[in-house]
Amino acid sequence: xxxxxxxxxxxxxxxxxxxxxxxxxxxxxxxxxxxxxxxxxxxxxxxxxxxxxxxxxxxxxxxxxxxxxxxxxxxxxxxxxxxxxxxxxxxxxxxxxxxxxxxxx
Numbered sequence: 326x327x328x329x330x331x332x333x334x335x336x337x338x339x340x341x342x343x344x345x346x347x348x349x350x351x352x353x354x355x356x357x358x359x360x361x362x363x364x365x366x367x368x369x370x371x372x373x374x375x376x377x378x379x380x381x382x383x384x385x386x387x388x389x390x391x392x393x394x395x396x397x398x399x400x401x402x403x404x405x406x407x408x409x410x411x412x413x414x415x416x417x418x419x420x421x422x423x424x425x426x427x428x429x430x
Contacts, residue, residue, distance in 0.1 A: 326372070326373065326374040326376055327372060327375055328375065328376055328378065328404060329375060329408050329411050329412065330348075330350065330402055331354070331355070331360065331363055333360075333411055334360075335354055335355065335356060335357040336353075336354050336355060336357070339354065343392055344384075346384065346388045346389075347402075349388070349400055349401075350400055350402045375408065375412050376408075377404030379403060379404045380400070380401025380402065381402060381404075
């Protein structure tokens with residue numbers, strides 16, 4: 326199982342300055358090479374579910390609580406409202422559409 330941010334975002338999405346706080350989540354984002362390996366999972370049925378823990382925080386109102394202390398940045402990211410549309414784009418990435426739907430059910 327994985328979550329949609331790990332399929333579509335990588336360490337490269339951490340932006341300089343505090344804007345990178347919007348991607349503070351557990352587990353942290355990984356290098357692009359790790360993301361590429363995750364994409365092979367559904368194709369070979371090694372990855373059977375794409376889920377979400379949907380724990381969003383507003384960057385300007387909540388994540389800024391950690392502006393001076395990284396440990397105080399609320400940990401989480403959105404996921405539920407974008408999961409199906411993102412997973413369905415996998416057909417364009419070489420994964421059959423039916424397999425995309427199966428992995429998100």
